[in-house]
Amino acid sequence: MQLYTFLDWFFTIASALMAILLGYYVSGSACLLGLLFYLIYPFIIECSYNILSEQEEIIIRKMPEIPIVYHENYNITACGIEKWHPFDSCKYRNVYKQIRSRIKAQHFTPSMLSRGTLLYLGLSRWYLLKMCYSAYISTLIELPVFFLPGAFLRSSLLDPMLLATSGSIYAAKLALEKGWAINLSGGYHHASLNGGGGFCIYPDITLVVNYLKKCQNLNKIVIVDLDAHQGNGYERDFLQDSSVYIIDFYNSYIYPGDHEAEQAINCFEHVDRNTTDEQYITRIQRNLEKHLQDDMEFIIYNAGSDIMAGDPLGNCCISPAGLQKRDEVVFKWANHKKIPILMLLSGGYQKENTYAIGESILQLIP
Incomplete structure (x- = not known):
């Protein structure tokens, strides 16, 4: 790249x-x-x-001490343009520093996957072509950057997101080896193989699913999406695929309101500012107990922190303690069912979220 x-x-x-x-x-x-x-x-x-560009085999030559995936280049610093958007594009660095301050174990640093690999996993050539033009990128990130050269947006914005997408796929392989893995970015759940939106460019969740199917021969994969927004990107990709089981909790009154994509959801729960921590955790436990079957082979956990109180785009009211309890519950159920789990950070639009994310991850590391 x-x-x-x-x-x-x-x-x-x-x-x-x-x-x-x-x-x-x-x-x-x-x-x-x-x-x-x-x-x-x-x-x-x-x-x-x-x-x-040729397809490459996804190999982890040296297994890290802990299955945390992070690269310094995940962070988006586009000459200050990133500050126009409410998304905290440098939260990955801050979460990483918080974890490293208390755990010195070696993490995994991903490399960017080849174009041939992305095409093999299903990414649309036409979509990749459209991303060469800043006018189109503007519609995906919801910022008026159409006047900037496409080359500038690629190096400062697209490449960090593509590196994070590669990190999600490497993290999936780590999860198969270690039982769990966390990519300190990713979770671009509004992106599909043919398009994006909502500050989501590359469909890392769909690409992970296709990697698990094509390269690891897995057949039953569950996506547990607890971001405050509907995961309409991957849902559109799997509308006709019953082997992908989707559990999606989100605020149905906010973006994206994609009713066609809703048809792919197997389990839905509405969450808004009236949902308390206790109600939220109870619903998660009840639905995981009901829907996580013993024959499921992998969990992709989209752990958006925009469900926290005060988040300007989530319009929910979950406390930092509720966020930590949520992540603990999901990981415990994955461990109980002995299903490998991959956690992605996804959305979160206030700087206060960063500390809660770091504390939650620290409690998950054995």
Whole structure:
């Protein structure tokens, strides 16, 4: 991906120089050739990259002491642009520091997976092409960044999210080896194989499921999504797939309100600002007891912290203690059923969430 980003920058600068030079030395209308080149070069490098990039085997050469997955480049620092969005794009670093302050054991640092691997796991070529254009990226992250070069958004925004997506897949492999794993990012549950939205670009949850099916021969996977928002991205991907069992607790009065995607949900519970900690935990325990079957082979736990009181986008009222109890309950049920579990951090839109996330993870580490 570093080569792709380099080529993206190279052709972006080349097209800008071409437009300036043609406009200066030939005519004003001639500079449109530079603009045309800017519009068509992504087709060329996308086709080349898709053809040349090979599928790679996902290998963990050195097993970490604890199955925590983190890379410093998860954090998004796009020259301050990230501050325009309520999402705390650097919470991953803060959670990691909190964990490291008390646990010195070695974690796992992922590398970025190849384009060939992503295509093998089902990511749409057309979707990848559209992400070359900042006008389209603007619609996904809900920020007016259409005036910025696509190359800038790729290096500062897309690449960190793609690295985190790769981390989710590596974490799934770790969970199979260790029984559990936590990726300190990911959980982009509004993204599907063919599109994104809600600050979710890459469909890491769907890609993990496809990895488990295609590369690990698993057949019964359960997604426990306790983020405050509906996980409509992966739900759209698995509308016709009964082997993926979906438990989704969310506030149905807020984004995205995707009624078509709701048809993929096997177990739904509404959560809002009137839901107390006690009610919330009771519902989780009751539904996990009812729906976690002995023949299920893997749990993907989307552990969004936007259910906490005060979160500007979740509109829920769960306390930090309630968040920690929630994570404890889910992990205990996975351990009780002896099902490997992968935890993803997902949403959370206030800085106060970070400390609660760190404390919750610390209690989960044996």
